[in-house]
Amino acid sequence: MSAGHTAVTTTPAPDATVAAAEPVIVCETPQDECGVRDVLDRLGDKWSVYVVVELASGVRRFKELQRAIPANISQRMLTLTVRRLERDGLVKRTVYPTVPPQVEYELTDLGHSLTHLVKALADWSIAHRPAIATARSAWDTAHAEPTAGN
Amino acid sequence: MSAGHTAVTTTPAPDATVAAAEPVIVCETPQDECGVRDVLDRLGDKWSVYVVVELASGVRRFKELQRAIPANISQRMLTLTVRRLERDGLVKRTVYPTVPPQVEYELTDLGHSLTHLVKALADWSIAHRPAIATARSAWDTAHAEPTAGN
DNA sequence: CCGTATCCAACTAGATACTG
DNA sequence: CAGTATCTAGTTGGATACGG
Numbered sequence: 052m053s054a055g056h057t058a059v060t061t062t063p064a065p066d067a068t069v070a071a072a073e074p075v076i077v078c079e080t081p082q083d084e085c086g087v088r089d090v091l092d093r094l095g096d097k098w099s100v101y102v103v104v105e106l107a108s109g110v111r112r113f114k115e116l117q118r119a120i121p122a123n124i125s126q127r128m129l130t131l132t133v134r135r136l137e138r139d140g141l142v143k144r145t146v147y148p149t150v151p152p153q154v155e156y157e158l159t160d161l162g163h164s165l166t167h168l169v170k171a172l173a174d175w176s177i178a179h180r181p182a183i184a185t186a187r188s189a190w191d192t193a194h195a196e197p198t199a200g201n
Numbered sequence: 202m203s204a205g206h207t208a209v210t211t212t213p214a215p216d217a218t219v220a221a222a223e224p225v226i227v228c229e230t231p232q233d234e235c236g237v238r239d240v241l242d243r244l245g246d247k248w249s250v251y252v253v254v255e256l257a258s259g260v261r262r263f264k265e266l267q268r269a270i271p272a273n274i275s276q277r278m279l280t281l282t283v284r285r286l287e288r289d290g291l292v293k294r295t296v297y298p299t300v301p302p303q304v305e306y307e308l309t310d311l312g313h314s315l316t317h318l319v320k321a322l323a324d325w326s327i328a329h330r331p332a333i334a335t336a337r338s339a340w341d342t343a344h345a346e347p348t349a350g351n
Numbered sequence: 352c353c354g355t356a357t358c359c360a361a362c363t364a365g366a367t368a369c370t371g
Numbered sequence: 372c373a374g375t376a377t378c379t380a381g382t383t384g385g386a387t388a389c390g391g
Contacts, residue, residue: 086326087322090322091245091250091322094241096383097383113352113353123385125384127354127356128383128384131384138340139340140335152353152354161336164329168321169237171318172241173240176237176239176240179311182311183291185290186288186290186311190287190288191288246364263374273365274365275365275366277365278364281363300372301373302371304372304373304374
């Protein structure tokens with residue numbers, strides 16, 4: 052990580068020329084920030100990941116999905132989520148003209164490829180969760196309200 | 202989850218028994234969905250990724266960050282974003298007691314490890330962007346408003 | 352059973368002005 | 372330069388009721 056060791060000597064202004072060491076992430080279109088936003092817009096919402104994770108295990112019906120998702124997702128949110136995923140070609144929706152109607156959802160190949168990404172996210176999260184928790188409580192302590200004799 | 206497979210007997214539809222094939226994602230705590238949400242809550246907001254990407258190249262000052270980010274981020278948003286990242290131990294903030302004040306931001310080791318994840322997201326996004334664009338326009342066409350002779 | 356529509360609460364983000 | 376405070380607008384998410 053670059054030798055830049057925050058000069059502790061009263062340096063009035065450190066050499067700004069130290070920056071830019073390793074271009075870990077190289078973007079062809081900086082304005083677009085590689086398009087990471089595309090994925091994040093897809094996964095960033097509150098429910099998409101749950102649906103993808105559940106669907107990663109196999110075909111599911113609407114109600115099955117709703118009951119499989121931890122927090123109680125409303126039909127509205129589930130509908131919106133699967134529609135978005137369907138629109139982007141991540142999920143395939145199959146309607147059986149029966150009575151009562153039956154609809155099945157499953158991941159497409161594209162959706163399955165996303166699964167690996169989600170796995171990576173989960174691995175990172177699990178691996179560094181303790182570190183984050185520690186940093187967080189440390190920060191909270193340091194920035195505790197100086198209101199009273201706290 | 203449990204094996205609860207809602208009685209399929211009355212269903213005249215397809216073989217629902219096909220489901221559940223490969224457990225691509227295995228969670229220890231299903232209620233928490235592996236904790237992917239942790240990462241997403243961090244990266245899901247509109248600006249965090251930009252900051253991480255920029256900081257991946259080296260140390261940056263507040264103003265440098267603000268100018269490096271494509272869309273015009275407000276001071277407020279940049280402040281909130283770096284604060285959050287700092288709180289989670291992803292970013293290190295160094296203040297130089299000079300006049301005028303100077304503050305530098307840099308990724309911590311934890312932050313750098315996140316960089317790889319962002320890289321993976323970017324790669325996936327770039328690789329599948331065409332497929333998504335295609336699926337999306339196809340969906341839009343199929344679901345076009347039947348209002349008029351469009 | 353599956354999905355849509357409407358209304359409403361909460362949060363996020365932007366603009367602006369002001370302080371150390 | 373760096374950061375905070377305030378106020379406002381846009382978006383997301385949830386509850387409920389209703390339609391196919």
